[in-house]
Amino acid sequence: MPCRTTDTSINEAELSVDELFRVQCRIETLLGLHFPRERWQDLTRHLQSATSDAGMESCREFVRELLKAPPNPRILQRLSRELTIGETYFKRDPQFWKHFSLHVLQPLIRQRREQGKQSLRFWSAGCSSGEEAYTLAILLHQHIPDPEAWEIRIEATDLDGHFLNLAREGVYRPWSFRQTSQQWKQNYFEPAGGHHLWKIKTTFTRWVRFSQINLITFADTPYLYSNFSAGPAFDAILCRNVLMYFSPQQAAKTLRSMRQRLSPRGILVLSAVESLIAQRSGFTTENWPGSVVVRDQLPEPTELPSIPIQASEKTTSSITKPCEPSVSTHKVSEAPSALHQIETAKALYSRQSYQESLDIAMNIYRNPSGLIQQTECAILITRCYANLKQWDEAERWARSITRINRLEPMAYWLLAIIDLDREQLPEALKWLDDLLYLQPDFILGHYFGGLINARLQRSSAARRHLRNCRNYLDQLSPDTQLPEGDGLTADDLLHLINQTLKDLPT
Numbered sequence: 001m002p003c004r005t006t007d008t009s010i011n012e013a014e015l016s017v018d019e020l021f022r023v024q025c026r027i028e029t030l031l032g033l034h035f036p037r038e039r040w041q042d043l044t045r046h047l048q049s050a051t052s053d054a055g056m057e058s059c060r061e062f063v064r065e066l067l068k069a070p071p072n073p074r075i076l077q078r079l080s081r082e083l084t085i086g087e088t089y090f091k092r093d094p095q096f097w098k099h100f101s102l103h104v105l106q107p108l109i110r111q112r113r114e115q116g117k118q119s120l121r122f123w124s125a126g127c128s129s130g131e132e133a134y135t136l137a138i139l140l141h142q143h144i145p146d147p148e149a150w151e152i153r154i155e156a157t158d159l160d161g162h163f164l165n166l167a168r169e170g171v172y173r174p175w176s177f178r179q180t181s182q183q184w185k186q187n188y189f190e191p192a193g194g195h196h197l198w199k200i201k202t203t204f205t206r207w208v209r210f211s212q213i214n215l216i217t218f219a220d221t222p223y224l225y226s227n228f229s230a231g232p233a234f235d236a237i238l239c240r241n242v243l244m245y246f247s248p249q250q251a252a253k254t255l256r257s258m259r260q261r262l263s264p265r266g267i268l269v270l271s272a273v274e275s276l277i278a279q280r281s282g283f284t285t286e287n288w289p290g291s292v293v294v295r296d297q298l299p300e301p302t303e304l305p306s307i308p309i310q311a312s313e314k315t316t317s318s319i320t321k322p323c324e325p326s327v328s329t330h331k332v333s334e335a336p337s338a339l340h341q342i343e344t345a346k347a348l349y350s351r352q353s354y355q356e357s358l359d360i361a362m363n364i365y366r367n368p369s370g371l372i373q374q375t376e377c378a379i380l381i382t383r384c385y386a387n388l389k390q391w392d393e394a395e396r397w398a399r400s401i402t403r404i405n406r407l408e409p410m411a412y413w414l415l416a417i418i419d420l421d422r423e424q425l426p427e428a429l430k431w432l433d434d435l436l437y438l439q440p441d442f443i444l445g446h447y448f449g450g451l452i453n454a455r456l457q458r459s460s461a462a463r464r465h466l467r468n469c470r471n472y473l474d475q476l477s478p479d480t481q482l483p484e485g486d487g488l489t490a491d492d493l494l495h496l497i498n499q500t501l502k503d504l505p506t
């Protein structure tokens with residue numbers, strides 16, 4: 001049915017402009033995806049479809065769950081399924097693969113062999129159903145005649161658990177082979193029953209590991225992904241056809257976080273159409289056949305160039321510019337509600353505009369509509385100061401939360417994180433104790449308790465925390481996103497815990 005646009009409701013779902021604006025900000029903050037006003041009809045269609053998928057009666061109910069802090073994980077998952085585009089196929093952009101093989105893989109393999117350091121590490125970020133990661137695995141096998149002698153890892157990640165399940169299964173339809181020869185398919189795949197399905201041979205799956213990672217969450221809290229943020233850096237990161245759906249700010253943030261994970265001569269590969277995104281984010285790019293490359297050696301951009309706001313995105317409000325509805329004459333931009341302002345402050349925070357976020361949150365904090373709102377602002381202010389590395393201010397504000405409500409677990413969590421960042425490990429542990437006393441099922445509290453105790457070489461306390469954590473995780477479905485984990489799933493954390501437990505001295 002066609003959508004109707006009126007001043008107060010944008011569509012049949014009868015969502016108001018204010019609601020749609022908050023949904024837009026929420027989606028951008030959580031998933032990076034960009035839905036400016038000219039795409040709101042599209043967005044509404046997706047919301048309606050996700051609502052019926054979730055078995056809910058009304059779009060408004062769905063939106064209410066989405067806007068909760070933290071959002072209902074089931075709702076978020078439905079929506080991300082609805083909004084993400086998983087289009088991909090083997091050897092996509094064949095010119096790129098040719099160039100990559102000749103100018104990156106072959107010299108790299110030769111060099112590592114000469115150095116006697118036969119290991120390589122890659123990341124396919126936004127891998128969808130796995131075609132890109134498997135194309136790379138096959139290519140590596142073509143150039144490495146002694147694969148057992150090599151330690152190779154291709155990390156393949158995506159936001160969408162359903163795509164990842166397909167990738168792990170490794171069974172593909174003819175459409176995935178649209179760019180490959182019959183011979184190529186027969187060499188690396190075997191028939192998998194009817195409907196012309198083909199399954200990748202296990203030899204080529206060995207190096208590939210799939211996991212669910214939201215790139216926005218990774219950019220915000222890389223330390224939660226120790227496999228990615230610590231350990232050896234990546235020789236190449238492929239993030240093709242992903243950032244084109246992101247808002248410019250979220251794309252820039254994601255690019256910066258991935259680039260930091262490159263080895264000194266590593267490269268970050270985007271698709272050719274994403275060239276402008278990288279340039280607007282302040283990076284110098286190299287145009288390659290069918291792709292664009294950002295390297296590690298180039299200097300970090302000190303300041304982002306201002307991204308020109310297109311006419312349709314101009315706003316009347318100076319403080320809410322990044323997420324303002326694009327039609328400047330609308331009432332919303334004249335008198336933003338406190339809720340609207342909080343969403344804006346959160347959106348700014350997620351774009352790392354901490355000072356601006358802080359200014360807005362301070363304003364609301366001074367005239368709060370109640371204690372709950374004041375607490376919410378104090379939490380956001382604390383997070384901003386922490387990110388600005390103004391630890392004393394951050395601590396002062398975190399302590400102020402305990403004065404508003406001394407039973408607010410988030411205050412103790414933030415105090416712990418602040419002390420952890422300041423390397424004050426025993427103090428951080430003390431705050432975690434308080435946190436877990438108030439909220440025994442605060443899963444990341446147990447996990448960090450485990451990590452800190454491990455660093456303090458208190459193996460048995462570390463083990464106790466990690467086992468507690470594992471017990472709580474066992475009660476969750478593997479793809480549940482953890483509170484304060486920003487997209488980290490129960491399954492991800494289980495892997496991390498098992499690894500940490502294995503590394504603990506006995």
Ligand SMILES: C[S@@+](CC[C@H](N)C(=O)[O-])C[C@H]1O[C@@H](n2cnc3c(N)ncnc32)[C@H](O)[C@@H]1O
Nearest residue numbers: 031084086087088126128159160214215240241
């Ligand atoms: C068009 S596919 C690209 C697949 C492959 N890289 C290629 O070029 O063929 C885009 C993928 O990005 C994923 N994606 C979108 N937003 C994401 C996010 N915030 N974090 C991680 N992956 C995301 C989608 O789920 C989808 O699988």
